[in-house]
Amino acid sequence: MTSAVALQLDSSPNPLSWPDAAYIHIPFCRQRCYYCDFATGLGTADLIATYVQVLCQQIQSLPEVDQPLQTVFFGGGTPSLLTPTQLQDILSSLRARVPFARDIEISLEANPGTISRDQLAAYQEWGVNRISLGVQAFQPELLAACGRLHGVEAIYTAVEDLRAVGLNNFNLDLIFGLPHQTLADWRESLQQVCQIRPTHISLYDLTIEQGTRFGRLYHAGMNPLPAEEITVAMYLEAIEILSCQGYDHYEISNFAQPGFSCRHNRVYWENRSYYGLGMGATGYVQGRRIQQPQKLHDYFLQVRSGQEPTDPVATLADQWMDTLMLGLRLREGISLEQLYGQFPAAWITAAHQQLSGYEKQGWISWENGRIRLIPPMGWLHSNTIIAVLFAIPDPK
Missing domain, CATH: 1.10.10 (Arc Repressor Mutant, subunit A)
Incomplete structure (x- = not known):
């Protein structure tokens, strides 16, 4: 058994209900972005296929419970590198252990240029009804400077494909505080997002993390990073612009059209329990914060050997x-x-x-x-x- 399973209702002095949400980590990318410190790496087709098999093995070890899942979130990494068949295998394995609510929200992160219209249609057929698109910026030079492989045109192609297959519930991610980014650049990105009118927008203030390429190149507060007063102005301007466009600023970094807040992320913010599946995933099950191994070899070994969880109950x-x-x-x-x-x-x-x-x-x-x-x-x-x-x- 793996570290997300076989936990009994009496494992905590204050037992929680079984999770009604699941986070599934797909740790592969075509290229590692310069700001990213997540548990990710490059993946060949064979490695991704092996990972999906091990992930399904972990899922199949979950206890069978009656609590239906209300949300599933595929994060990464780049989950849009999954083939439709691989996505089907993962969701089928999960549904075999835990029932799905009729109105379940199934979100999947994707990068422009990594997903086709046919692929989106197949994802939708297997239950995906929300896409989170990693746009980050609308300036080619900024995209290149932070290691993004896609250009601006790929953003519009992805949006067109989403709407063509009827996946109209989608989020766009933007980052502010990027090296060399100006307030004018930020305004332009916000204007482009408002013209696209996604149902949801997430804005992230760049954090320079040790171990990343940016961490080796830059230090917080130093050129070419924007000064703090500029990043504050970027945040305040985003609030003003998006609020005027009818977006509800319901969380520090998130804006949504009415009725389109991210149900899955609310599980985190409300400190409710959720399964964490896949390499590097964190879960909160029966009072335990459960951290899956950060390295692929260790994750494979844990799942294949049937190790039980050792994470302590949260005090x-x-x-x-x-x-x-x-x-x-x-x-x-x-x-x-x-x-x-x-x-x-x-x-x-x-x-x-x-x-x-x-x-x-x-x-x-x-x-x-x-x-x-x-x-x-x-x-x-x-x-x-x-x-x-x-x-x-x-x-x-």
Whole structure:
């Protein structure tokens, strides 16, 4: 058995319900982007085929449960490198262990230039009903500078193909704070996105990670990276432009047309349980944060040998920090009734006291039965606020 399976309902002193969501990691790319620190690598057709077989073996070891899946998310890497048959094998294996809800959301990440119209139609036939397209920028020089293989024309071709097969629920990813990126570049990208009018838009502030090509080339705050005041202006301008276009800014980095927020990502932000399947995937099952091996050899060995999970049950303090860190990303924040139902009142009192200064500044609210960050300043300073919460001692 693998580290995502064979967990009993009494494995935690406060057992959670079985997951109603599954994240499936496909760790292969045609080329590693210069900013990426995810568990990914280059993959031949034979290696991808072997990986799918092992992944299905892991899935087949899941316990049979009655809790239907509401969402499935294929992330990576580049899941659009899967053939339709491979996608079918994965979903069929999963459905054999866990029932699917009738209105299940099945999302799949794709890069422009890696997916054809016929491929999209086949994916849709097997249940995929939401695509997340990794656009990142609309300037050829910026795409090349961050290691993206696609050009601008490939973006429009992918969008045309999505709509041609009826996959109208799709997300576009953009990154701001890229090396050499100007405010004018960012405005142009936002304008192009608004003309395309996807149902969902995700905006990510570039983080320079050690071990990446960018990490070797650049240091935070140094040229050619935009200055902090420029990246702040980019974020604020995005909020203004997208809000005026009718997009709901429902989470720090995410905007959606009404009714099209990402149901799967809400599982994370609401700190609910989910299966994590595949190399490098993280799951949250029966009170355990389960990390799959980050290296392909180790993942294959774990699945094939039937190793059982060794991840510890998350402590109440761990759950507290996860609940706050994730839930405060949502515009509606967190229900105080939920907090009082899960955690000691002393912890909530301590948090309120520590954050009182930010409440006076208008960055955070403790009103109407909820704790939430007040956009845009609360979201701009979310890391500062969350750091204060992490520093609160564990009351005894």
